[in-house]
Amino acid sequence: MSASFRTLPVCLFLLLSSPGQAAPPAAAPKPAPTRTVSGPTDAERYARRCQSQTAQRIARPQGTMLWGTKRGWDEKPTDERTSVLVSVALDAPRQAEAGVKALRFENGRLWPVPAPEAGATASDVVGTVLQGTASDGKPVEVALCGAEPAADDPTRVFYRIEAWNPVAREWENPCVALERSPAPRALAVGGVWDASGAHADAADRITFACENGAISKCILWGYAPWATRDGQSLAGLHQACTRLARADYCGNGRSHTRQDTTIDIYDGLGVLERATEVTREWDPAKGSFEAAWAPDGATCLSRTRDGRALEGILQECPGRFQADTADAREDAEACTVRRGDVKPGAALLRNLSYGPPKADPARAR
Known part of the structure; x- marks a missing residue:
């Protein structure tokens, strides 16, 4: 580590992003037949993962963040110690490549289990859908949409993730965006953090720490x-x-x-x-x-x-x-x-x- 990096002071910034411009009013559509609204099937939802999504809907100061994730899927004020995603299970993925039974975490990276016969790469887990948990204990599905080795340390991988938003009924980046990081990625970190900020080891669970949260910043x-x-x-x-x-x-x-x-x-x-x-x-x-x-x-x-x-x-x-x-x-x-x-x-x-x-x-x- 260079002396210039070691002596570099650390700047902490909170979110203060601007909401996108509203679209012009559209012509009133013709009345549609009344029907019962039901959620999409698993196959339909998984087919929509990792596609380009709408702009950030929630744009407000978020305070200082631990996980770097959104506090809730709606715009209702809530405690800073809540999150739409606090941990992810590595076993029994909801969707994975053929033959993959689980993922394995090691030194900041995720690997498929069993490992492929050829040389493994960071992209081997892309497309996997894992079962996550929100701070209120509710389940939330998380899709791995990309894996990018860090420029300063290729052994460390940034993951582009999306979580299923049950309110908007679409896949969405759960990480809070900042002006300098409008499309934040996440680091995989072993164990889980609770609402008090305490960390607990867990062999079969990880935390996806978004770039704008303290867990990820401290690693960087x-x-x-x-x-x-x-x-x-x-x-x-x-x-x-x-x-x-x-x-x-x-x-x-x-x-x-x-x-x-x-x-x-x-x-x-x-x-x-x-x-x-x-x-x-x-x-x-x-x-x-x-x-x-x-x-x-x-x-x-x-x-x-x-x-x-x-x-x-x-x-x-x-x-x-x-x-x-x-x-x-x-x-x-x-x-x-x-x-x-x-x-x-x-x-x-x-x-x-x-x-x-x-x-x-x-x-x-």
Whole structure:
């Protein structure tokens, strides 16, 4: 990993896309005979998978995302900890190439089982329809429409996925689009995440982490959970990163950050190091210590990222943090509150961010 990548500060962006232009009013159609509406058959639905779809119907700020997926298939406001797709089963595909009984996950890639006799490629699973699950436990079918090896790491594969939308009765990309990523792909990641943001290993289930969600971003920043560094697994750092990326201080799945927030992440293994040079996105002189992070949330907190009162966090997770009475560290990593239920050294990641905007004395007059 180059030094320029390791010192590159991380920018977190929330969705703020614009709805497409509405079509002009069409002439009123002739009345059609009344008939009973029923859903398409499995064969009809599978035949429609991986075709070009209509433009994004839901275009609104989505907050900071864990999975990077839509919260619901309709436009009703819902909790940020909900998702139309949280996990996918690898066994018993709903549709697959002849002879394929299941898929296998290994180091960020999916393989057919049994493997083809010839050399296997990332595209061998394209066209497969898997059984997924939404955050409310309802089933959702997921089609693999494309497989693209990453330019910087051919062993890592981006998948273009579609899920069956039972509301619109069509296949749709479940990933939330951003302006810089209007057709987001997904990474396959082992195990599942629940509404609290906790990860659990599962041999027969994976998560499709969309590009604009924290699970995927943390992999792209260098914390692939299947990778190692100096003999140490990065799984714990990846999980801690998902908390850090969303400012999930309490470890309950709730984010505390705002749109276009810039942060600088660093760790003890040197995967990411503190930025020392000024860039368009980050000025080290303006950043200050925010928090230290473990897989289950912040271990100590200096201040909030979005400027809200620290008391609000203490009320959200009562008893989790206590006032820090330790002497300030020489490297300015001073905590205002600290957890007493974790051992020293439990923090795997730390971050800097810009403090809340200072009040304008002229406006205060």
